[in-house]
Amino acid sequence: MTDGALSFLTIAEASRLVRRGQVSCLELTQAALDRIDQANPTLNAFITVLHDEALDAAREADRRLATDGPLGPLHGIPVSLKDLYDTRGIRTTAASRLMAQRVPQQDATVVTRLKQAGAVIVGKANMPEFAYGGVHPEYGPAKNPWDPARSPGGSSSGSAISVATGMSYASMGSDTGGSIRIPAAFCGVVGLKPTYGRVSRHGVVPLSWTLDHAGPLTRTVRDAALVLRAIAGQDARDPSSSARPVPNYARGLPRQLENVTIGVPQDFFYDELDSEVERALDAAHASLRRLGARLKRVSIPHASDSMAAVSVITPCEAGAFHWQALRDRPGDFSDAIWGRFMQGLLTPADTYLRAQRLRSLLMNEFRDAFKQVDAMVLPTVPILPHLLGERPMTREGISAIGRCTGAFNLTGLPALSLPCGFTGDGLPVGMQLIGRPFDEATLFKIGHAYEQATDWHTRRPAV
């Protein structure tokens, strides 16, 4: 098998080959590093590439495989990390000048769990500064693998690119207002924002304590299920993490969707869609019906206010986290980020509390809607990947990009983005599946069945 073919296997496929001794962990890792060397100069997906460390880890994974057998489905699988996951002895910058030389003394909990599962870390992925929009000039923008003139989405941009282009089999991202799902949609891969509390945030540089979620990006839904199983679960170092048991999500994923009712929100989420996004979602609805699912209209009356709440909570909490640096080292922030964080410090407490009250309202509305349905389907992003440097806005003057994603950071509900079509110009379109709290399993079932009936997830960018 060629390196190129190796790089685009799914985790499930690569894991099978590793277990059977048909491919070594070292070969998988070398293939991923070769892809990074080939494509990264064009796409700028990585801040740090761990050539030597990854090859050493792969050799150790082969040695352990020979002596102890496989640790699990991630044994020897190359993965990347958004550069805000702490990595012991390896700098973790959050794409900022402020943390440019920061070398953590311990791994984030998720990194520890990935290593315990046998995964091989190949690099630290590029991202906007502190995962909040602006690109720090010292790191430069990551580029969309389907059209390098366009945005890959953010903020887990390098993560999505690395998965889409075979530089890694999975990548860990973070999501405060859509930052896993948006780049997943723009780059044509799968992105999961788990339920708040499902995955530890310990050792992930915070943007907003109450909105941040850690989650994986992969090339298939099954692979997302495999990664979530490895990283989820209670962590004493993250007080918000849940003690609920972690299911074996990948077991028994179905090909049909009988007895499944999927809600289609009538308010807000389907407004102002690009015509090609609308067409892709219409076709996805038809596919879900053919698989046996029943689609039912639901209503979330305050969905349209979600962006205002996310836009208040995020800078307030980020400003509080960065207050000392804002005072002592303001010149180490890019102008865009400095202004947003300052906005948070100047926000009246009453406004912050109104945003948190909206959170309660939305939770109540989603809870009512989920009395009628098992999951919901909606677009991930209402627009197509835009040209780098542009900032598309809605009619209401808010960012169009996070319009359909922020509500699920407020409510903590699990949300899975997966490819559901391509435009005439070859740009990917994503759809989101939303579930009840801690019911990622239903999202995996629906997403997997949809994937088996379509071939969007098998397309690869030419880069």
Next chain:
Amino acid sequence: MAGPEERKPNRQSLEEMARMVGLDLTDEQLDKIAPDVDALVRNIAALKAIDFGETEPAFVYRPDPWAECPRLSND
């Protein structure tokens, strides 16, 4: 009732608000922050327009109320 534009803080009040949280802003920084203050004023207006009734803030996701929400499918 004043509209969002009328409620926008002037330069001096912004400077004082920043000083209150421990930051002395330069003239250049006050210029730079203007678009973010505009965004904040819009968000304040949007959130003020919502009738919250007696709804309390949530802060983070709380799972318990969902225990009463029955599943539909048989699995």
